[in-house]
Amino acid sequence: MGFVGIDLGGTQLRVAVADDHGRLRTVVRQPTQAGRGREHVIDRIVAAVAEALQKEGTSPRRIRALGIGLPGPVDPAAGLVISPANLPGFRNVPLNRILTRATGIPSFLHHDAHLAALGEHRRGAARGASELIYVTVSTGIGAGLLLRGELYAGAHGIAGEVGHIVVQSGGPLCRCGNHGCVEAVASGTGIAHAARVAAPRTPGSALHGIDRPTPEEVVRAARAGDALANSILETAGAYLGIALGTLVNLFNPQLIVLGGSVLQAGRPLLQPMRKSMTASSWKAARRGLRIVPPALAGDAGLIGAVEFARLHAGRGRPA
Numbered sequence: 001m002g003f004v005g006i007d008l009g010g011t012q013l014r015v016a017v018a019d020d021h022g023r024l025r026t027v028v029r030q031p032t033q034a035g036r037g038r039e040h041v042i043d044r045i046v047a048a049v050a051e052a053l054q055k056e057g058t059s060p061r062r063i064r065a066l067g068i069g070l071p072g073p074v075d076p077a078a079g080l081v082i083s084p085a086n087l088p089g090f091r092n093v094p095l096n097r098i099l100t101r102a103t104g105i106p107s108f109l110h111h112d113a114h115l116a117a118l119g120e121h122r123r124g125a126a127r128g129a130s131e132l133i134y135v136t137v138s139t140g141i142g143a144g145l146l147l148r149g150e151l152y153a154g155a156h157g158i159a160g161e162v163g164h165i166v167v168q169s170g171g172p173l174c175r176c177g178n179h180g181c182v183e184a185v186a187s188g189t190g191i192a193h194a195a196r197v198a199a200p201r202t203p204g205s206a207l208h209g210i211d212r213p214t215p216e217e218v219v220r221a222a223r224a225g226d227a228l229a230n231s232i233l234e235t236a237g238a239y240l241g242i243a244l245g246t247l248v249n250l251f252n253p254q255l256i257v258l259g260g261s262v263l264q265a266g267r268p269l270l271q272p273m274r275k276s277m278t279a280s281s282w283k284a285a286r287r288g289l290r291i292v293p294p295a296l297a298g299d300a301g302l303i304g305a306v307e308f309a310r311l312h313a314g315r316g317r318p319a
């Protein structure tokens, strides 16, 4: 017997078949082709599951459950995909029901960031932690929460939308419609925006004259000693620290798993982040707190999807 885990992103679709203990055995990777619409993407998922089962030499009857992680907002309790920005056409789609019917395997969906947190908790950097927050800072900012060792999704699956904590009143417009969310100022998108605004006004900077500086170009310029690039990363780090401090006060976690491409910026971002996290959280709430990098890298979501399937089959309790 085994499990199927799926990580459905806007660009990539990955399907894993795992054994009864949750160890990944066969992984199938394909482009999602999200632009071709919902029906096409669902057909691709079903075909990729069939391909993975065939490669593994097993059948749907021998699979206990299927877990799928995808970008939010989703409502895991209702089995509904609400309206992910990068999966056009997926609006109020009862994906649990559709996949269960099409694959013959009981299927359960959840937000991908939450499943990444679950993956790190069961098999990665957060093993043994009971209160933990997994925060990933890349193009956007996502997070997953485990309280008392269990996923916490909120009333409608939206808990953990850390990226939309407002840290700069009247700041740049965020994709959620509000202004000054931490995602709008400290994600890759936020850093690129800050560089785009400041570079044309700063003739001495290495970023001056670059039409639309990318976050990678900002990091590279900062490493070469560029003052503007360093100050952009410093500001992003300081805002990120405010959001983390807020989480620390709210949840008193033992562990924050902090990952994502923006963290590659290193010291110019991390030092102000830690400083402002300290300045915006209560000392008592930080006692014993550890901040660690993820251990599963890009596989956290896929492993988490398998673990979510195991949870639903009653076999995924942490040891």
Ligand SMILES: [Zn+2]
Residues within 6 Å of the ligand: 163, 164, 165, 174, 175, 176, 177, 178, 181, 183
């Ligand atoms: Zn927002």
